[in-house]
Amino acid sequence: MLVRTSLPLKNVALITGLALLLLFGGPYLLHHLAAPRYNAVANGLLADVLVTFPAAYYFLIIRPLKLRKRNILFVVSCCLCVAYLIMPPTQQAYILQLRKLSVAAELGFIIYAISKVRSISKQYRHLQHHLPDVANQLQHSMTKALGNTMPVRLLASELTVMRFSLLYWLKTAAAPYNAISFSTHKQSGYASLFGVILFVAIIELAGFHLLLLNYSVTSAIVVTALSIYGLMFLIADFAAIIKSPVLVHHNNLLLRVGIRWHLFTTCDNIASATKITDSFTPPKGCFKGAVTKGSINMHIVFKQPVNINRLYGSTLQVRELVISIDQADEFLAALSLTPIVH
Template identity: 30%
Template sequence: MTAPPIITRKPLYYFIVLTLLLLAGELTITRLARFTTTPGLPFAVTVDLVVGLPVLYYLFIVRRYKVGWTTVAGVFGLALVVAAGILPPAQQLYLGWFRKALLLAEPALLVVLVVRLRRLVHHYRLAAAIETDFLLNLAASFRAVFGHPLPFLVSEAAMVRYGLLGWLKPAAAAAQPAFSMHRESAFTAIMGTLLLVSVAEMGGVHLLVMRWSPVVAYWLLGLSVYGTGFLLGHLQAVRQRPLLLTATTLRIRVGLVWNFDLPLAALAAAEPWRDAEPLPEGVLNLAQQLITPPNVLLSCHHAITALGPYGLRKTTRQLALYVDKPAEFMQALNLPRAI
C-alpha cells in the first residue's frame, strides 16, 4: 500500500484553538449587559461568527490540506447554526440576512454536494470490491474525490460507523490469518465499566452545571456525548478489526487509534514480553489503547512510521503489542528471536 502524504497537524491545531477562542469571545460579548443596548455589537458578532468561521476554515484547512473549496459552504451553514445558538433571539436580525443569502445559493450548493456524494459512494464501492477495511476504503474514496485522504473526517466517520452502527456486520475478510486483541484480556470489561461510568457522570454533571450556566452545561454535555461515542466506537472497532497478516505485510489495527501496514521485510525480530518488564526507551506501546500490558515486542531493521487518528504519525523502530495468542502470532510471523 502506498504511504499517505506527510500531514502537518499544526494548521489543524491552529484552526481548533482559534475557533474555540472566537466562540468563547463572542459568547462572552453576548452575555454583557450593554450587548442589547449597543447597536453595532449584534452586527459585529454576527459577522465574526458567520464570516470568521468559514475564513478560518479556508485559511487553515482548505488551503493547507487541499480540501475542496465547496466544503466552505458546509462550514458557512454550520456557522449559521452556531450563531443562532449564541445570539439572543431578539438580536438575530442580521443573521436573517445571511440565511437569505444561503437560501439563494442553496440550489447550486445542493447540486455540487449531490455530485460529490455520488462520486464518493462510487469510489467507495470500487475500493470495497478489493479491500474490506472501512477506514482504508473511506480514505481512498476521499483521496479520489477531494485529492486528499482527509484523516480528520475518516476518524470522525469511523467513530460514527463503529460507535453508532457497531451492530452492522463487518465485511467478510479475505482468507488471511487474523489475531484478536480482546478475547483473553480485560479490555471489554474495562471499556464496559468506563461506558457505564461515563453515562452516569454525564447526567450528574449536566444537572449540576445547569444550575449555574445552561450554555456551559450543554457544551459539557456535547463533549461528554462525544467522549462516550469514542469509547463505544473504540470498543467495537477493536472487536471487529483484528490484526491481519498477509503475504507481505502485517496490518496493525488497534481500534480507532492505530491503523497502518507494516511491511514484513522491515521486521527484524519478535519476542514475548512479560508484564513486569519495563519497555525499552523509544518503544511505541500500542497496547496502551487496549488498557492491557503488551505481550509481544517487534523490532524493525529501520525506523517505521505508525499512523494514528487525525493524521497523527509516530516514528519508531520497536512496537509493543498485545495479542490474544502471542505464541501463534510469533510463529506465523516466522521471525528470529531478538538477542
C-alpha cells in the first residue's frame, strides 16, 4: 500500500497553470497592447504577480499542507524577482521600492544561517558515521539547525543539485567497513541514454532560446535559465546514480536512486524480495523507483511501512516498491534471502 502525504493533483495543476499564465501570458499580452491601456494592464499584471499568486499559493499549497504561514514571505520574495524580470521599466521602479522592504528580513535570515554553519557541519559529520547519503544528510543537518521549513528544505535541495552537478568530481563519503554496494544503472544502459538526452536537450535549448528572442528577450532569458537548471538537475542525478549505490551494512539497508529518492530501513523489515521478469506488472500502490521504467528487476515488500524521501517531493509511506539492482542474486544473498523469480 502507498499512502500519499502530497497535495491533490488539482492544486498542483492550478498553481502551475497560474504561474505559467503570468510568466508567459503576461509579457505576451503587454507586447501586443496599444499604448493607452499599457500602463493600466501592466499595473494589473504586477498586482496579480505580487498579490494574486501568493494568495493562491497560500490557499492551494501552504494551507492544505499545513505549512508555516511565514513561508509566504519566501513566495513573495520569489514573486518580486520574477516580476522585475517580466515587467516594463515603470513597474520595475515600483518593484525596487517594494524589494527594499524584504531585504532586511532576508539579510537577517542569511546572517542567521551563516551563524549556524558550524552546527550544520557538526551534524553532517555525525550523520556520516551511519550509511552515507549526501542528500539526506545535508537536508537533515540543515533542517535541524535552521528549522524544518520550506525555504530551508528548498535551499538544501538546491545545494544538493549544485553539489552533484557543479562539483561532481568530488568524492562522496566512504561506505562503512564491510558495507556491500550494488549499482542500479549498468544493466539498464542509462549512461548511453543520459548522453543522448543531454545532447538533444542542449540543441533544443539553443533553438528555443533563439525562437523566444523574436518575441520577448526577458522570456527567453527566464526560460533559458530554467532550462539550464534542468540540465544541471539531469547531470546531478546521473552523477549521484553513479556515486550513490544501494548499500547493505549488517542489518541496515539504504535504497536509493541518484538524488531522486532514498529510504533507510533494516533487512529484518523485508518481508520478501523477488527477481522479476519483463512480463511483471507492478501492483497498484507499488512505488516505481527504478532508474528507467523498463529496467525494473526487483520487487521488494516490507513488513512495516517505510518512508521514501524525495528531493523536492513530499515524503511517501510505502509497503512495496520495484527497483533495478544490477547484481540481483548478490543483493538477495546480502539480505540472506533465497532468489525467487516472478
